[in-house]
Amino acid sequence: MVTNKRLFQAYVSPCSEETPLKDRKAVSPVIATVILVAVAITVAVGVAYWMGGISTQYTQFEKVEIQTGYATRDTLGWEITLSLKNSGSATATITHVFVNEVPIDEAEYASSGFGTGIDQVDDGEMGTDLPVAGLSLQAGASGTVTVYIDYDYGTLSAGTTVNIKLHSAGGMDYIKLIRLT
Missing domain, CATH: 2.60.40.1890 (PCu(A)C copper chaperone)
Structure with missing residues:
Protein backbone atom coordinates (compact mmCIF):
# COMPACT_ATOMS: atom_id res chain seq x y z
CA MET A 1 0.00 0.00 0.00
CA VAL A 2 1.22 3.44 -0.89
CA THR A 3 1.29 5.97 1.86
CA ASN A 4 0.27 9.53 1.45
CA LYS A 5 3.81 10.73 2.03
CA ARG A 6 5.19 8.63 -0.81
CA LEU A 7 2.40 9.73 -3.09
CA PHE A 8 3.10 13.31 -2.19
CA GLN A 9 6.82 12.94 -2.93
CA ALA A 10 6.05 11.51 -6.34
CA TYR A 11 4.17 14.67 -7.37
CA VAL A 12 6.42 17.32 -5.81
CA SER A 13 7.64 19.97 -8.21
CA PRO A 14 11.37 20.20 -8.88
CA CYS A 15 11.43 23.67 -7.31
CA SER A 16 10.16 22.56 -3.95
CA GLU A 17 12.39 22.52 -0.94
CA GLU A 18 12.29 18.79 -0.68
CA THR A 19 14.23 18.10 -3.89
CA PRO A 20 18.00 17.58 -4.12
CA LEU A 21 18.33 20.90 -6.07
CA LYS A 22 18.10 22.70 -2.77
CA ASP A 23 21.85 22.52 -2.32
CA ARG A 24 22.63 24.15 -5.69
CA LYS A 25 23.49 27.87 -5.89
CA ALA A 26 22.44 30.18 -8.78
CA VAL A 27 24.16 33.33 -10.05
CA SER A 28 23.18 36.25 -7.90
CA PRO A 29 21.07 38.98 -9.54
CA VAL A 30 23.85 41.55 -9.04
CA ILE A 31 26.43 39.49 -10.93
CA ALA A 32 23.91 38.72 -13.68
CA THR A 33 23.22 42.45 -14.07
CA VAL A 34 26.94 43.27 -14.26
CA ILE A 35 27.47 40.63 -16.96
CA LEU A 36 24.47 41.87 -18.94
CA VAL A 37 25.68 45.50 -18.79
CA ALA A 38 29.22 44.49 -19.85
CA VAL A 39 27.89 42.60 -22.87
CA ALA A 40 25.63 45.52 -23.84
CA ILE A 41 28.53 48.01 -23.63
CA THR A 42 30.78 45.75 -25.71
CA VAL A 43 28.13 45.42 -28.42
CA ALA A 44 27.49 49.20 -28.39
CA VAL A 45 31.20 49.99 -28.83
CA GLY A 46 31.45 47.49 -31.69
CA VAL A 47 28.45 49.00 -33.46
CA ALA A 48 29.85 52.53 -32.97
CA TYR A 49 33.16 51.60 -34.63
CA TRP A 50 31.35 49.89 -37.48
CA MET A 51 29.07 52.88 -38.10
CA GLY A 52 32.04 55.24 -37.93
CA GLY A 53 33.80 53.27 -40.65
CA ILE A 54 30.75 53.27 -42.89
CA SER A 55 30.01 56.96 -42.38
CA THR A 56 33.49 58.08 -43.47
CA GLN A 57 33.09 56.20 -46.74
CA TYR A 58 29.88 58.00 -47.64
CA THR A 59 30.42 61.46 -46.16
CA GLN A 60 33.41 62.79 -48.07
CA PHE A 61 33.09 66.44 -49.03
CA GLU A 62 34.85 69.04 -51.11
CA LYS A 63 35.83 72.38 -49.66
Whole structure:
Protein backbone atom coordinates (compact mmCIF):
# COMPACT_ATOMS: atom_id res chain seq x y z
CA MET A 1 0.00 0.00 0.00
CA VAL A 2 1.22 3.44 -0.89
CA THR A 3 1.29 5.97 1.86
CA ASN A 4 0.27 9.53 1.45
CA LYS A 5 3.81 10.73 2.03
CA ARG A 6 5.19 8.63 -0.81
CA LEU A 7 2.40 9.73 -3.09
CA PHE A 8 3.10 13.31 -2.19
CA GLN A 9 6.82 12.94 -2.93
CA ALA A 10 6.05 11.51 -6.34
CA TYR A 11 4.17 14.67 -7.37
CA VAL A 12 6.42 17.32 -5.81
CA SER A 13 7.64 19.97 -8.21
CA PRO A 14 11.37 20.20 -8.88
CA CYS A 15 11.43 23.67 -7.31
CA SER A 16 10.16 22.56 -3.95
CA GLU A 17 12.39 22.52 -0.94
CA GLU A 18 12.29 18.79 -0.68
CA THR A 19 14.23 18.10 -3.89
CA PRO A 20 18.00 17.58 -4.12
CA LEU A 21 18.33 20.90 -6.07
CA LYS A 22 18.10 22.70 -2.77
CA ASP A 23 21.85 22.52 -2.32
CA ARG A 24 22.63 24.15 -5.69
CA LYS A 25 23.49 27.87 -5.89
CA ALA A 26 22.44 30.18 -8.78
CA VAL A 27 24.16 33.33 -10.05
CA SER A 28 23.18 36.25 -7.90
CA PRO A 29 21.07 38.98 -9.54
CA VAL A 30 23.85 41.55 -9.04
CA ILE A 31 26.43 39.49 -10.93
CA ALA A 32 23.91 38.72 -13.68
CA THR A 33 23.22 42.45 -14.07
CA VAL A 34 26.94 43.27 -14.26
CA ILE A 35 27.47 40.63 -16.96
CA LEU A 36 24.47 41.87 -18.94
CA VAL A 37 25.68 45.50 -18.79
CA ALA A 38 29.22 44.49 -19.85
CA VAL A 39 27.89 42.60 -22.87
CA ALA A 40 25.63 45.52 -23.84
CA ILE A 41 28.53 48.01 -23.63
CA THR A 42 30.78 45.75 -25.71
CA VAL A 43 28.13 45.42 -28.42
CA ALA A 44 27.49 49.20 -28.39
CA VAL A 45 31.20 49.99 -28.83
CA GLY A 46 31.45 47.49 -31.69
CA VAL A 47 28.45 49.00 -33.46
CA ALA A 48 29.85 52.53 -32.97
CA TYR A 49 33.16 51.60 -34.63
CA TRP A 50 31.35 49.89 -37.48
CA MET A 51 29.07 52.88 -38.10
CA GLY A 52 32.04 55.24 -37.93
CA GLY A 53 33.80 53.27 -40.65
CA ILE A 54 30.75 53.27 -42.89
CA SER A 55 30.01 56.96 -42.38
CA THR A 56 33.49 58.08 -43.47
CA GLN A 57 33.09 56.20 -46.74
CA TYR A 58 29.88 58.00 -47.64
CA THR A 59 30.42 61.46 -46.16
CA GLN A 60 33.41 62.79 -48.07
CA PHE A 61 33.09 66.44 -49.03
CA GLU A 62 34.85 69.04 -51.11
CA LYS A 63 35.83 72.38 -49.66
CA VAL A 64 37.97 74.70 -51.74
CA GLU A 65 39.42 77.71 -49.96
CA ILE A 66 40.50 80.72 -51.98
CA GLN A 67 43.51 81.56 -49.85
CA THR A 68 44.69 84.64 -51.73
CA GLY A 69 43.43 86.68 -54.62
CA TYR A 70 44.92 89.76 -56.21
CA ALA A 71 44.78 91.76 -59.42
CA THR A 72 47.75 93.12 -61.36
CA ARG A 73 47.56 95.56 -64.22
CA ASP A 74 49.51 95.72 -67.44
CA THR A 75 49.12 97.60 -70.69
CA LEU A 76 46.35 95.33 -72.02
CA GLY A 77 44.19 94.64 -68.98
CA TRP A 78 44.03 92.97 -65.59
CA GLU A 79 45.39 89.64 -64.53
CA ILE A 80 43.62 88.23 -61.46
CA THR A 81 45.42 85.39 -59.68
CA LEU A 82 43.62 83.13 -57.20
CA SER A 83 45.49 80.65 -54.98
CA LEU A 84 43.32 77.68 -54.03
CA LYS A 85 43.52 74.85 -51.53
CA ASN A 86 41.18 71.87 -51.24
CA SER A 87 40.72 71.43 -47.48
CA GLY A 88 37.94 68.87 -47.92
CA SER A 89 38.20 65.10 -47.91
CA ALA A 90 37.14 64.52 -51.54
CA THR A 91 38.66 65.59 -54.85
CA ALA A 92 37.30 68.91 -56.12
CA THR A 93 37.27 69.89 -59.80
CA ILE A 94 36.85 73.56 -60.70
CA THR A 95 34.95 73.59 -64.00
CA HIS A 96 33.80 77.18 -64.56
CA VAL A 97 34.89 80.70 -63.72
CA PHE A 98 32.48 83.65 -63.50
CA VAL A 99 33.27 87.37 -63.29
CA ASN A 100 30.35 89.38 -61.90
CA GLU A 101 28.09 86.36 -62.64
CA VAL A 102 29.18 86.30 -66.32
CA PRO A 103 30.73 82.95 -67.33
CA ILE A 104 34.15 82.95 -68.95
CA ASP A 105 33.92 80.68 -71.97
CA GLU A 106 37.47 81.05 -73.24
CA ALA A 107 39.96 78.86 -71.39
CA GLU A 108 43.51 77.48 -71.52
CA TYR A 109 45.17 80.76 -72.43
CA ALA A 110 48.42 80.21 -70.57
CA SER A 111 48.97 76.70 -71.93
CA SER A 112 48.24 77.29 -75.64
CA GLY A 113 51.76 78.40 -76.61
CA PHE A 114 50.70 81.56 -78.50
CA GLY A 115 51.87 84.05 -75.90
CA THR A 116 50.80 84.29 -72.33
CA GLY A 117 47.51 85.12 -70.71
CA ILE A 118 46.31 88.63 -71.38
CA ASP A 119 48.09 88.81 -74.76
CA GLN A 120 45.66 86.21 -76.10
CA VAL A 121 42.39 87.70 -74.84
CA ASP A 122 40.39 89.39 -77.57
CA ASP A 123 39.55 93.07 -77.21
CA GLY A 124 36.68 93.57 -74.81
CA GLU A 125 36.73 89.93 -73.63
CA MET A 126 37.73 87.82 -70.64
CA GLY A 127 39.69 84.59 -70.42
CA THR A 128 41.18 82.16 -67.93
CA ASP A 129 43.97 79.60 -67.74
CA LEU A 130 41.53 76.98 -66.42
CA PRO A 131 41.90 73.73 -68.42
CA VAL A 132 38.87 72.78 -70.53
CA ALA A 133 38.44 69.59 -68.46
CA GLY A 134 38.66 71.63 -65.25
CA LEU A 135 41.27 72.02 -62.53
CA SER A 136 41.26 68.91 -60.35
CA LEU A 137 42.44 69.31 -56.75
CA GLN A 138 43.01 66.22 -54.63
CA ALA A 139 42.23 66.47 -50.90
CA GLY A 140 44.87 68.74 -49.35
CA ALA A 141 46.25 69.89 -52.73
CA SER A 142 46.75 73.48 -53.85
CA GLY A 143 46.38 75.13 -57.24
CA THR A 144 46.16 78.47 -59.02
CA VAL A 145 43.56 79.94 -61.36
CA THR A 146 44.28 83.07 -63.37
CA VAL A 147 41.59 85.27 -64.91
CA TYR A 148 42.36 87.76 -67.67
CA ILE A 149 40.16 90.81 -68.31
CA ASP A 150 40.76 93.17 -71.21
CA TYR A 151 40.60 96.91 -70.46
CA ASP A 152 37.74 97.31 -72.92
CA TYR A 153 35.52 94.76 -71.13
CA GLY A 154 32.31 96.38 -69.87
CA THR A 155 32.53 99.34 -67.55
CA LEU A 156 35.38 98.05 -65.40
CA SER A 157 38.07 100.46 -64.31
CA ALA A 158 40.81 100.69 -61.70
CA GLY A 159 39.29 100.70 -58.20
CA THR A 160 36.30 98.58 -59.22
CA THR A 161 35.61 95.46 -57.15
CA VAL A 162 34.79 92.36 -59.18
CA ASN A 163 33.10 89.20 -57.97
CA ILE A 164 35.09 86.12 -59.02
CA LYS A 165 33.15 82.88 -58.63
CA LEU A 166 34.62 79.41 -59.13
CA HIS A 167 32.10 76.64 -59.80
CA SER A 168 32.98 73.00 -59.11
CA ALA A 169 31.81 69.75 -60.66
CA GLY A 170 30.21 68.93 -57.30
CA GLY A 171 27.90 71.94 -57.63
CA MET A 172 29.67 74.16 -55.09
CA ASP A 173 30.48 77.84 -55.67
CA TYR A 174 33.52 79.58 -54.19
CA ILE A 175 33.49 83.38 -54.28
CA LYS A 176 36.19 86.00 -53.85
CA LEU A 177 35.87 89.77 -54.23
CA ILE A 178 38.90 91.34 -55.92
CA ARG A 179 39.62 95.03 -56.30
CA LEU A 180 41.12 95.97 -59.65
CA THR A 181 44.27 98.08 -59.39
